[in-house]
Amino acid sequence: MSGAKSKLKISIVTVVLNAADVIAETVRSVLDQHDPELEYWIIDGGSTDGTLEQLAPFREQLAGVISEPDHGIYEAMNKGIRRCTGEVIGLLNAGDRYLPGALALVRRTFQEQGLVRTIFWGDVQYEFQGRVRGFRSRKVKLGAFAPHPSMFVPRQVYREIGLYDESLRLLGDYDFMYRAVNVEHLRVLYVPELVAFYREGGLSDRRRHDCLREELQVKLRYGQPRWWATLLYLLKRLKNRNRRRRR
DSSP states (O other): OHHHHTTOOEEEEEEESSOTTTHHHHHHHHHTTOOTTEEEEEEEOOOOSSHHHHHGGGGGGSSEEEEOOOSSHHHHHHHHHHHOOSSEEEEOOBTBEEOTTHHHHHHHHHHHHOSTTEEEEEEEEETTTEEEOSBOGGGGGGTOBOOGGGEEEEHHHHHHHOOOOTTOSSOHHHHHHHIIIIISOOEEEEEEEEEEEEOSOSHHHHTHHHHHHHHHHHHHHTTOOHHHHHHHHHHHHHHHHHHHHHO
């Protein structure tokens, strides 16, 4: 029984574009998990800043490095997911990193709880905000989801409910999370332990208003009442405006 359990395979996908200064730290955080059944893919969008050279020392430990132009982060994620052969898939962007013991925790949780129509979240250590809970059941209708570094999804779930919407430029991961929980009603495996570090200041942080517009689009797409979704949109815009003024 214990021998069978140890064979659950985890695949990790890191998407990257011109992140030579942080990519090695991200890759090390995955390889330092010393996971016996790890499959690790790097999907590069055609970096020109030396990112590929930073990956050279790790090549033998990687399942593969795909480097070619793409149409955005969610096309890159989907490209990586389609190459994965593990039963469970995690997504870790360049600049973010897994904390020690993360993959062991994920494997143990899925072994105990099962893979059928489940989704895993742990907690995330934000660079500046501090610890953020990976899942807040009372706020799922509000769209309170942690960044995807703490989320792990069985490969069969992606087959059942689909991948990331490539038409969305900023919140394809949010769309997937909202769909998984509020539409498909997957069983959430939430473990309140730190799983990942999230580096703030990325594209979604820099384009908060655009993110809010896409968030509104997602909520309306899945049937949230327009008046309620619009009210939340306006309240979040006001909150962002006040935050900028305090700075």
